[in-house]
Amino acid sequence: MPELPEVETLKNELKPYVLGQVIESVSVAWENMVQGASCGEFCTSVKGRRVESLSRRGKYLIFNLDNAEKLIIHLRMSGSLLISTNENEPKYVRAAFTFNNGSKMYFCDPRKFGKMRLVKDGHEMFARLGPEPLEEDFTAEVLRERLKNRSIPIKTALLDQSIVAGVGNMYADEALFEAGIYPLSIAGEISGEDVKKLYRAIRKVLRKAIMDKGASISNYFHPDGSEGKAQNSFKVAHRRGENCVKCSTPLGWQKVRGRGTYFCPKCQKRAGKP
């Protein structure tokens, strides 16, 4: 489920359940999801810590703990965090946190790609992440500079977290459609005008998705079991076989560096050199 809008929504929706709570215990069913320490060390260190605040960096969800350590969770492809206040346990539970009010937070993940780790404050975990696309310091000029001299497809560049943090496969496709840019355009060859369009498109698409509380596809649910509706506004992503909302041309699909890519072959022109 996780791209920036989904993680941002998750952060907001988890707050009422976890802020101020003390983690009484942790159990881990899939040990490979713990990084940076052994499973036992991880559980021992987390136990007894109070959650002071939640934050987000790129697609990482951060639990700021009362001892200045941070519990960092990445949901990767199929992870979700579910809150339960009763005995019902969801499917695919890979780790479970029990809070002092009796509620539980389940880290569910069918594909077992999700990761979590505990880091000290000031850890350089995020050193290589690019700018936050919704922050003020991310400008069209910054984007242009980061795409300069790159000979990779723009679709691939948008997925590179060191260029911009938080954009994933769905919102990369949506942003490129919004900007009218062909996904295989070479990143470094895109004109200044088109980079501006792309910059605006990225922010527009992400903001809209956050207002819609993220996308719920592939059985993803919010912590309380509700669903987001961002997918209902998708114009190209996951719309294989449908027609373009602007020009009615059948949408295209192809793999770009291994990732399924949806686009309109008519509206999205190759940017820069022909």
Added chain:
DNA sequence: CTATAGACCTGACGGC
């Protein structure tokens, strides 16, 4: 340094 396959995992779905 940059760029690209491969690896990590499981489930759902379409075709035969």
Added chain:
DNA sequence: TGCCGTCAGGTCTATA
């Protein structure tokens, strides 16, 4: 029904 191939919202690693 079963089997097989493809696809799924991500990122790390090894290799040119």
